[in-house]
Amino acid sequence: MRSLRSHQSELLAVVRAIAAGEAGELRDILAAVTPGGGKSLLPVLAAKTLIEAGLCERVCWVVPRDSLRLQAEEAFVDPAWRTALGHALSVRAADNSPGDPCRGLEGYVTTYQGIAAAPDLHLAAFRRHRYLLVVDEVHHLPALNEADAAGGRDHAADVAAAWSAPIEPLLSLAGVRLLLSGTLERADGRRILWLPYRRSAGGRQEVDLAAPGWAVVGYSRARALAERAVLPVSFGALDGEAAWLGPEPEGGGERPRLGPHRLRAPAPHEATRPALFTALRTGFAEALLRRAFLATRSLRAERRRALGAGPGEVPRGLGKLLVVAPDQTQARRYLELLRGWVPPGQASSAALAVSDEPGAQETLAAFRLTTEPSILVTVAMAYEGLDAPEVAVVAALTHIRSRPWLEQMVARATRVDPNAGPYDAQRALVFHPDDPLFARFRWRMEREQGTRAKPDRRPPRQPSLGLPDWLEEELAEARERQGIIPLESNALTLRLSTLQPGPDLAAGLAAAREPEEQGDLLTPSRAERQLRHQLGDLVAGQAVEDAAEGVGGAIPRGAGLYHAYNAVLKRVLGGKSRSEMSVAELEAAMAWLGRNRLRDHLQLLEGDHRFGWAARQRREWRPPTGRPAAPARSPDLRRRSS
Template sequence: MSAPSRPLRSHQRSLAELVAAMARGEAGGIADILAAVTPGGGKSLLPVIAAARLVAAGAVERVVWVVPRDSLRLQAEEAFADPLWRSALGHALAVRAADNAPDPARGLAGYVTTYQAVAAAPALHLAEITRHRTLLVVDEIHHLPALAEGDPASEAAAWSRALAPLLRHARLRLLLSGTLERADGRRILWLPYRDEPGRAPVPDIAAPGWAVIGYSRAQALAERAVLPVNFGALDGEASWLEGGRADGQARVGPHRLSGPAPGPTTRPALFTALRTGFARDLLHEAFLATRRLRAARRLARGLPAAEPARGLGKLLVVAPDQASAQRYCAMLRGWMPGAQAERDVRLAVSSEPDAAAALAAFRLTPEPAVLVTVAMAYEGLDAPEVAVVAALTHIRSRPWLEQMIARATRVDPQAGPYEDQHALVFHPDDPLFARFRDRIEAEQLTALRRPKAERPAAAREPRPMPDGDEGIVPLESNALGLRYAMLRPGPALALVRPEAVPAPALPPSAVERQLRARVAAMVTAQAVEDEAELRAPAGGRLAHRYNAVLKRILGNKARAAMTAEDLEAALAWLERNRLGDHLHLLDGDARYAWTARRRWAGERRAAGR
C-alpha cells in the first residue's frame, strides 16, 4: 500500500519550481532566496525541497541549516526524515543535529546547528561552508540585526558577526522568516533594502540576484494550511502601589484593563494582572476550554476518559517570566487529581533541567496535554495538537504576538476535518493587544480592496507605551468579562503591510522623557520579578541597585545626560538581557555590599554547597 500523498502549498510549489530552474541552469543569477511565510504556514519544508532538488542536480553538495534555538534542531532533523515527504519529494537525504564537535555532518547530507553554536565556534562552521558547495539555510533571519545597526555588544550582534562570513561564502542561501520586521525597527542582516524619503527602509524584493517567495495568512487560509483564530478577550481590574520610596508608596486603582486607547495605567495594570488574581481567572478559562474540547473529541471518537490518544487538543500557556510560569504550573496541577497533574502538565523554562525533554514530550506524545513556558516554545514550535493558548504575556510586539498565536493555527491531521478545527487564544483585553488585533483586521480588509501595485511598504512597529516614571508593586486584580472575536483572513502578501497612520511628532525633550520613563519602568519590572528570588528585605531598593548596574553597563553615563539614541540602545539591551546576571559589576562598591553578599549566597545554594 502506497503512502498517502501530501499536496504542496503554493509557496512550496513556487520554491520547487524555482530550484528546479536553478538546477537546470535557467536561473543562474539567483544566489539568494528569501521566503517570507506566515507563521504556521509550513516553511520548515522549504529547506527539504531546496536541498532535495539542488543536491540531486549537483548544484550544491551539502545543506547547513542554522536555527535560533536548540529546541528547533530536532524539528529540522524530523523534516528531512519524514517518510511521507521523502516519498513525495523522492529524496533520501538526512541531516543531523550537530554541536561544535569536529565533522558536524558525519557523512550525511548536512547538519543543523544554532546561532549560539556558530557564534561560539565560527571558524569551525566557516571551514565547513568553504570546504563544500553549500546551501546555507538561516531560519528566522529577523533575529539577526544588520552589522551597522544595533548594540555591538549584544548577543544578537555577536550572532550576526559570526554568521556574516558564512553568508558570504555559501554557494546558495535560503533565508526564512515569518516576519520581515524586527521589534526594534532596525534592518535585518544580509537583506537588501531600499530607502524612500520620509519612510522607514523596507526590504527590496526586486534586488538583483534575489528571489522572493511570499505566503500570507490569507493564502494559507484559502489553501487550508492554517486554522482561523478565535480570540477570547478577558477584561478585568487591577490595583498596585506606585512611588519611588518604600515608605511613601500610594495605592493606585482599581483600573480597568480595557480602554479606548493606551494610557499611563495600561502597562502597570497589565503587569499587575499577570501576577495576581486576573491571571488565575484567565488561566482557568483556558483550562476549562481545553478540558471541554478534549472531552468533546473523546466523545466523538468513542474513547474512554483515561485512554491516551493523539488529536484531542492541547493547551500552551505563555507566562511573563519564570516565577509566574512556576505559579501557573502549580495552579494547573491544583485543578487536577494528583496522578493526572503529574502526567498532563509540564514546565519548560530555561532554569528547569528537563525543559528540552518536556518540550519534546509535549510535541511528540499524547501526554502531557499542557505546557507552561515563557519563550522557549513561542517561535517555531511544531506541535499541531496545540488548540488553545493562554497568552499571559506582557509583550505586545506585533511579530512576537503573531508567532505566539501561530502555535495554535497549525492544522492537526489527527483532530478530524479541517472545518471542525480552529485556534482559541485567551488574552487580557488591554488596548495594546486590541490594537494588535485591530491592525491585523484593518490590514486584511485593505489588502483585499487595493491592487497589489498600490500597497505601501511596511511601516515600523510602534514602540510600546511607557509605564510611568516610578516602579510599581502589584496588589490585586480580578476578571470582569469574557468576549470572543473571530479573526478574518490575512493580507494578500506577507512582504508588505498597509502604512500605519503616523503619530504626531513630539519635541525632542518629550521623546527623551518618554524614553527615560520606559527605561525606568523596565528596570523596575525586572527588580520586582527578581525580588522574590533574591529575598531583598523591605526597603532594600533592588531597583536602585539595578539602576546602578545599568549605568555601569552604559559606560557610567547618567540617564539625564543620555541622547535619545543612547536611551533607545538601553531599551534594546534591557529587552534582551537580565540585570540580575550582571550584579558582579557592583563588586567592590561598599554601597552595594548587601547585593554582592546575597548573590554570592545564592550561587552557593544553586551549587548545593
Template sequence: MIFQDSTVSDSPRPASRPSGRALRSHQSELLAIVRAIAAGEAGDLRDILAAVTPGGGKSLLPVLAAHVLIGAGLCERVCWVVPRDSLRLQAEEAFADPAWRNALGHALSVRAAENAPGDPCRGLAGYVTTYQGIAAAPDLHLAAFRRHRYLLVVDEVHHLPALDEDEAGEAAAWSAPIEPLLSLSAVRLLLSGTLERADGRRILWLPYRRAAGGKREVDLAAPSWAVIGYSRARALAERAVLPVSFGALDGEAAWLGPEPEGGGERPRLGPHRLRAPAPDEATRPALFTALRTGFAEGLLRRAFEATRRLRAQRRRVLGEGARGLGKLLVVAPDQAQARRYLEIIEGWLPPGQTGAAALAVSDEPGAPEMLAAFRLTPEPSILVTVAMAYEGLDAPEVAVVAALTHIRSRPWLEQMVARATRVDPHAGPYDAQRALVYHPDDPLFARFRWRMEREQGTRAKPDRRPPRQPALDLPGWLEDELAEARERHGIIPLESNALTLRLTTLRPGPDLAAGLAAAREPEPQGDLLTPSRAERELRHRLGDLVAAQVVEDAAEGLSGPIPRGAGLYHAYNAALKRALGGKSRSEMSIEELEAAAAWLGRNRLRDHLHLLEGDQRFGWAARQRRDWRPPVGRRVSR
C-alpha cells in the same frame, strides 16, 4: 525576481504523490525557483527570501531546495541554522518525513549536530545547528563550508541584526560568525515569519531601500534575489492554518506606585480597568500587576476549562487515548510566574494526573526533552513556558493558548498565536478545528488583533485606523527572561480581578474564501527515526554492550586488574576507543557506530586492555596486576 502569493506553479510534480501531501503555493514557487537555478535559467540569482506567515509551513522549503540543488550538483550539502536548540530535531524530522521522501523521491538525511570535532555531517547530506552553535565554534563551521559547496538555510533570519548597526550584544555576536558562511555558501535560503525586527534595525544580509519619508524597508525587487511571500490570508484560503478565536478578558488592577522623591509612603493607584479606548500611563502597570495577581488565575481557569471541554468533546468522537484531543500552551511573563502558574494548574488536576502538566523554561533541567514530549507524545497535555515554545514549536495538537505575557510586539504575538493555528491531522476535519487564544483585554493587544483582521480580510472599512499608541519599550528577542523587572516600573502589584470575557472569531473574509479550493489535509506521520536519534540509540547500544562485557568478565574474574582511579567500565570504553582508531563515539557516523557494534559482537575488550599501557590515567603497579581478583559480593556498576 518576486513571487508573492501567486497560484500554484505549473511546474512538473512528482509522479507518485501520496494522499494529503499537496504542495502549497509558496512551496511550489520555491520549487520552480530552485529548478531554474539548477538549470542555469536564473542568471546570477543565488539568494532566496521566503517570508511565510507563522504556521504556514516553512519547514518543507529547505527539503525542496536541497533535493533539487544537491541532485543537480550545484550544492553538495545543506546546512540549516535555527535560533533555538529545541528546533534542531524538528528540522531533522522534516528531512526524515516518510511521506515527503516518497512524494519527492528524495533520500537526503541531515543530522542535528553538536560542535564535536570532525565533519558535522558525519557522511550525510547535511546538518542542522543553531546560532549559538556557530558562535561557539566558528572555525569548525568555516572549515566545513570551505570543504564543500553548501546550501545555507537561515531560519528566522530576523533575529540577526546587520553588523554595521550593532557591533555589540548577543544578537550581533551571532551575526558576526554567520556572515562568512553566507558569503561562502553556493545558494542561500533565508526564512522568516516577519520582515521586521522589534528594535527597528536592519536584518543581516537582506537588501534594503529607502521608502517614502526616508524609512528603510526590505527591497523586494533587489537584483539577484527571489522573494516568496505567503501571507496569513493566502494560508487561510488554502487551509494551511486555522482561523483564530480570541477570548479577551477584562479586569481591574491596583498597585503601589513609585516611592515619592522626598520620601514617604508609596501611593496606592487604581483600580484601573485593563480595557480602554487607547493606551495610557496606566496600561503597562495594570498589565504587569494583572499577570502577577488574581487576574492571571482567572484567565488561566478559563483556558484550562476550555481545554477540558475540547478534549472531552473530541474524546467522544476519537476515542479514549487518541491523538488529536487538543493541548493547552500557557505563555507566562517570567520564570517565577511560570512556576506559580504550574502549581495553580496542578491544583486543578484530578489526583494521579499531575503529569498532565509540565514546565519548560531555560533554567529547568530537561526543558528541551519536555518540549519534545509535549510535541510528540499524548502527555503532557498542558505546557507552561516563557519563551522557549513561542517560536517554531511544531505541535499541531496545541488548540488553546493562555497568553499571560506582557510582550505586545506584533512579531512576538504572531508567533505565539501561531502555536495554535497549525492544522492537526489527528483532530478530524479542518472545519471542526480552530485556534483559541485567551488574553488580557488591553488596548495594546487590541491593536494587534485589528491588524490580523485587516490581513485576513475581515475588516469592513479598510480606511479605519486603530488608536495611536506610543512606541513600545521591548526587551531583546531571544532572552528567555522576558519579564519587565519590578524596579523598571517602580511599582508593587497589589491585586487584580477578572471581569467580562468577550469571544470573537477571525475567519477568512468573503473576498478570500470565495472560489478558492481547499488543499488536502496532511496525513498523520509516525514516530520518525531521525539520524540524530539513530546515533543516540546506537551510542546507547554500544554502552550496553560494553557494560555487558564488564559484568560478565568481572563475574568470571577474567578482566585482569582494575585500573587505579578509574572503573572497569571506563577502562573498557577507553580500550574500545583505541581499538577502533582513537575516535570517540560522539564523533562517529551512523555507519561507524554500526561497525563498532558489530566489532563488539566478535571481540572481547579484555583482550585489548594492553592498548591502555603507557596512559597514566590507566596506570597500575605490577603487584596489583598480578594479585587482582574480582571483589566478592560487589556488583560492578553499569
C-alpha cells in the same frame, strides 16, 4: 500522496531554475512565510534539487533555538515527504564536536549560538564543501553595521550582533542562500542581516523585494487560510481592573496606591502597562488561566466523544493547552494552579519548560510528540517554531506586545491537527487580556487576512513602545523598570470573537487539504544517541562478565574495568570517540563488538600509565578451567553485520 502548497511550489520552481542555470546570478532566496504556514519543507525542497544538480554538495540549516534542531531533522526524515518527493537526504543535529559536522550525511543543523561558539569549525566545513545555507527566522539577526553602531548601548543588540558576525562569513561562502522568516521587520527597527533594503517614498527603510539577484517567495496568512494550511483564530479577550503601589515619591514617604484601572481602553495610556503588569501577577491571571483550562477540558471531552475513546484511553488529536507566562516565577505559580485543577493522579499532564528547569528540552519534545503532557507552561522557549499541531488553546499571559512575538505565539495554535477531525471542526482559541495594545495587534491580523473591508480604517493611536527583546527568557526584571508593587486585580467580562476569512477568500476555502501524517521519527541524532547507548551497554556487559571470571579481580582503587574497556574500544576505533562518530561508524563498531571480546585487545593499553594494571591483568589472566583462551584477533572494522 501529499501535495505542495503554493509557496512551496514557487520555491521549487525557483531552485529548479537556479539548478538549470536559467536564473542568471540569482543565489539568494527570501521566503517570507506566515507563522504556521509550513516553512520547514522549504529547505528539503531546495536541498534535494540543488544537491541532485551538483550546484551544492551539502546543506547547513541554522535555527535560533536548540529545541528546533530536532524538528529540522524530522523534516528530512518524514516518510510521507520522502515518498512524495523521492528523496533520501538526511541531516543531523550537530553539537560542535570536532570533525565533520555532517558525519557522512548530506548536511547538518545547528543554532546561532552554536556557530558563535565555534566559528572556525563551521568556516572549515564551508571551505571544504559547497553549501546550501538555510537561515531560519533571519529577522533575529541585525545587520552588522547597525548592530556595531549601537556601541554596547543595548545588551540584547550586543548578543544579536555576536550571532550575526560569525554567520555573515558563511553567507558569503555559501553556494546558495535560503533565508526564512515569518516577519520582515525587527522589533527594534534595525535592518536584518544580509537582506537588501531601499528607502520608501516616505523615507523609511524597507526590504527591497525587487533587488537584483534575489527571489522572494511570499505566503501571507490570507493565502494560508485560502489553502486551509492554517486555522481561523477565535480570541477570548478578558477585561479586568488592577491596583498597585506606585514608585516612592522623590522626597520620600509612602508609595501611592493607584487604581483600580481598567485593562480595556480605547487607546493606550500611562496606566496600561502597569495595570497589565499587575494583572498578570495577581487574581486576574488566575481567572484567565482558569477559563483557558476549562475551554481545553471541554474541547478534549468533546473530541474524546467524537473519536469514541474509552475510559483511560488518550488518543492523539484531543487538543492541548499552551500557557505563555510573563516570567519564570509566574510560570511556576501557574503550573501549581493547573496541577491543583487536574484530577488526582494526573498532575504529570501539566509540565513546565523554562530555561532554568532541568530537562526542559525533553519536556518540549514530549509535548510535541506524545499524548502527555497535555498542558505546557513556558515563557519563551516554545513561542517560536514549536511544531505541535495538537495545541488548540493558548493562554496569552505575557506582557510583551511586539507584533512578531504575538504572531508567533498565536501561530502555535493555528496548525491543522490531522488527528482532530475535519478542518471545519477545528479552530485556534487564544485567551488574552483585553488591553488596547493586544487590540491593535488583532486589528492588524484581521486586516491582513481579509476581514477588514475598509482599507482606510486605522487602529487606535498608540505611542512608541519600548519592547523587550525576544530572547529575554527571564522577564521578571520588568518589576524594577516599572518601579511598582502589584496589589490586586480581578477579571470582569469576557468577549469572544472569531477572525474568519473575509469574502475575498471564500472561493479558496472550497479546496481541501490532505492531513499530514505524524510520528516519532528516528532522526540521525536520535539514532546516534541510541547506538552510543547500545555500545555503552555492550561494553558494560563484557566488563561485568569478565570481572566475574577474574579479569578485573585486582583492579586498583579508583579504577574500573569498564573504563579500561572503553579505552580499548576507542583505540580499536582509531582513536575516535563515540561522540565523534557517524551513524555508519557506530553501526560498524556495534558489529565489531558483537564478534570480538575487548579483553583480547588489552595490549592496546600498553604504555598508558592510566591502564597499566589492565596490561598486567592481560598477562596474568587465564580462562576458567576447561575453556580455551580465545585467540587474539586484530581489530578490523571493515566487516559489518548484514
